[in-house]
Amino acid sequence: MSRRPFRVGRSRTGLGLFATKPIRKNSRIVEYKGPLLTGKAAEKAENGGNRYLYEINKRWTIDGAARSNVARYGNHSCNPNADSYNVKKRVFIRAIKNIKPGDEIVYDYGIDYLKNVIGKSNCQCSRCRKRRAKRAAENRAKRKRKEARLARAKVSSRTSAKKSSKKGAKKATKRKA
Ligand SMILES: [Zn+2]
Numbered sequence: 001m002s003r004r005p006f007r008v009g010r011s012r013t014g015l016g017l018f019a020t021k022p023i024r025k026n027s028r029i030v031e032y033k034g035p036l037l038t039g040k041a042a043e044k045a046e047n048g049g050n051r052y053l054y055e056i057n058k059r060w061t062i063d064g065a066a067r068s069n070v071a072r073y074g075n076h077s078c079n080p081n082a083d084s085y086n087v088k089k090r091v092f093i094r095a096i097k098n099i100k101p102g103d104e105i106v107y108d109y110g111i112d113y114l115k116n117v118i119g120k121s122n123c124q125c126s127r128c129r130k131r132r133a134k135r136a137a138e139n140r141a142k143r144k145r146k147e148a149r150l151a152r153a154k155v156s157s158r159t160s161a162k163k164s165s166k167k168g169a170k171k172a173t174k175r176k177a
Pocket of ligand 1: 078079086123125126127128129161
C-alpha cells in the first residue's frame with residue numbers, strides 16, 4: 001500500500017488523490033478496479049445513481065463504486081495531469097505530465113460527464129475556477145466603471161441643484177430683511 005505514489009486526501013470537492021512522490025510522465029499510477037457490467041446492468045446502475053461507472057466500450061463498463069477502488073477518488077479536471085486508458089477490459093490511470101509531490105492527481109472524465117453529472121458551471125477544477133474568477137473580476141471592474149460614471153453624473157447634477165438652492169436661499173434672506 002505504501003508503494004503507491006499517492007494518498008487519498010481532502011480536496012475541494014470532497015476527497016482526491018494527491019501525489020506523495022514525484023510521478024513521471026507516462027507512468028502508470030493506479031488501476032480503476034471493479035466488477036465488469038454489461039451494457040444493460042450498467043444502465044441500471046447509472047439510473048440507480050452510481051457515479052463511478054467507467055464505460056470501456058458499448059459492451060463493458062467497470063463498476064468502480066467500491067471504496068477499495070482508490071482510483072475512484074481521482075477527481076475530474078479540464079486541465080488534467082493524468083488520463084485513463086484501457087488494456088482490454090482493464091482500466092488504468094497514468095500521468096500525462098510530471099507530477100510533483102503534493103499535486104492533486106486529476107484526469108478528464110470526458111465532456112458527457114462534465115455536462116451531465118458535474119454541470120459545466122459547477123466544475124471545481126483549477127482551470128474552471130480561474131476562468132470564473134477572471135470573469136468575476138472583469139464583471140467587478142465593469143460594475144465599478146459604471147458606478148464611477150453614475151457617481152460623476154450625480155455629482156454634476158447635485159452641484160447644479162446646489163446652485164439653484166443657493167439662489168433660493170438668497171431670495172429668502174432678502175425677504176426676511
Ligand atoms: Zn473544469
